[in-house]
Structure formats: structure tokens, C-alpha cells
Amino acid sequence: MTKAAFVAVAGRPSAGKSTLVNLFCGHTVAVVSPVPQTTRNAIRGIVNRPQGQLVLVDTPGIHISQKKFNLRLAETALRALDKADLILYVLDASRPPGPEEEAIAAALAPRVAANPGVSANPGIIAAINKIDLSGADPGRAGDFLRLHLPALPDQFCFPVSAKNNQGVEILLDTLFELAPWGPSFYPAEYYTDQEIDFRIAELIRGEAINRLRQELPHSIYVEVADREFRNGGAGGVETRRLWVRAFIICERESQKGMIVGRGGALIKAIGEAARKELNRIFDWKVELDLRVKTGKDWRHNDGVLRKIMDR
């Protein structure tokens, strides 16, 4: 018998949730960027080990705000918590906790199994992340956890650096230990279950937001409008080609120019980086036709939000 669990990965925006998920899965399954609220969906990354399989569910950072867009993100995160067997709570040791962290801890507190004792399963474990930073104060995060999640024993709180791959192995071992016994959910060669169009769109969005400034990363989404697999061959060499047409969609007409860049330089750089990454992931020769268009005020449009967030 092997272990199998869904593990929701939750915490504040930018705590390092996606970085940890990518590290554990050994592949980039979720976009990482310095911009808070990078993740917009519950994204599953699969960890296969001799002990069994963990399905890590990366979630949007929970940010307290009444804006429609932020409420949808928080809803997605909370829904993932409800469906999970275990929760991995990620805290950023370099930032003081404050009201946002308190609100998340309050949402998690009822989910810590009451009176877990020393060896029982608390249902939640904590990763105190970014301990590599000079301003990190893991002791402060530990005190915060003792105060706000008193039922969570210290032995389930792990100081880590997702960036430097430090302290993470014992955290993963503990997740496997706490996971229930059961058959795997996915075949062992899977590291994610994302649909192909979503994977492509996210990859392009990742390349874009890591090159855009100010409010622009929040103002875009990516849509794959069309794609086609083409078999080809020249000189007797069989090639498999993937042709993709995608749009980066911004909120206002005035933003288009900033995404296109001078002489088209920025959109070209985004497209080229995304194409290379797609080539690598899919092992096909990829042609990417990337364009920019406006979807006026899409962040206030329920239809668009449903399309990109309800997955």
C-alpha cells in the first residue's frame, strides 16, 4: 500500500507557494513572479515517490480586499482548502505577519485537528519560508503560529528556503507520513494535470508578467485562440510541430503599447521566451503567433472571470 493525498498549499500572496510546488514537483507547473497575486487558479502539481503520490494544489495568495477579482481569488483558495486531505501553510519569514496573516490563520485554525497530541495528525503543517533572506525572522513567524494556531505543534513548523532548496526534504517527508494510505490519483509519470491550452496560456503569462511593470501584470490575461499540431518533415526527418495563436489581453487601449514595446521589442521578447519554454516542455517544434488586444475592464466582467478562474 502507498500514500496518496491532496495537499492544498495556502498562504499570503508572494509567500513562495508556487516556488515550493515547482520545487517539489521537479517542474515548473505554476508561474512564479515577484508580483503578489501571481497565481489565479488552483493548480495541481504531482509529486511521485516510492512512498506514494502527493497532489499539491497551489492556490492564489489570500489578500483581504473587497474587489471582485480578489474575492474570486480568495474563493478559489478557500475551496481548495475544503477539498484537501492536508494543508501546507506557507508563511514569509521576511515580512511581519500583520492583519492579512491573522485572517489566514483564523481561516485555518478550525482546520487544525483538535488536540493532535505529539504523534497524531494535525492536518496542517507550516513552511516558514525565505529564511535565506537577511531580514528573515523565522522566530517571529514561529511565535505567530504558536499564538494563532496553538493546536499546531512546533514539530510541524518547518523553517525553509524554497529558493535555495533548504529544509524542504523533511517537510515533504512529513507530508508523506501524514498522508492517508490509498491508491494514486494519477499515473506515476504525471507531474501536473493541466489542460494543454491552460498550460500554454500560463506559460506565456509568466513570461509577460516577469517583464511588465507596475499595474500591468495584474491587468493582463492570456487566451489561446487557436492551435494545431502539424506533422512535417524535411530531408526524411520527421518533425512534429505545434502552431499556437495566443492573445495577451489588457484592460485598456492605452496599455497595448506598453506590452508591445518600442518597435514591437517587448512582445517579441515575451513570445520568444515563451516559445523556447514551450519547445522544451512539449518536445515539439513550436510556432507562436502572439498578439495583444484589449478586453475593456475585464477584471470587472463576470463572464471573463468565470472563463479564466473557474477551472
Ligand SMILES: Nc1nc2c(ncn2[C@@H]2O[C@H](COP(=O)(O)OP(=O)(O)OP(=O)(O)O)[C@@H](O)[C@H]2O)c(=O)[nH]1
Ligand atoms: N529569497 C527568497 N525568495 C523566494 C523564496 N521563495 C520564493 N521566493 C520569491 O518570492 C516571490 C514570490 O514567489 P511565488 O512562489 O510566486 O509566491 P506565491 O506564494 O506563489 O505568490 P502568489 O501566487 O502571488 O500568491 C518570487 O520572486 C520568488 O522568487 C525563498 O525561499 N527565498
Ligand SMILES: [Mg+2]
Ligand atoms: Mg503563486
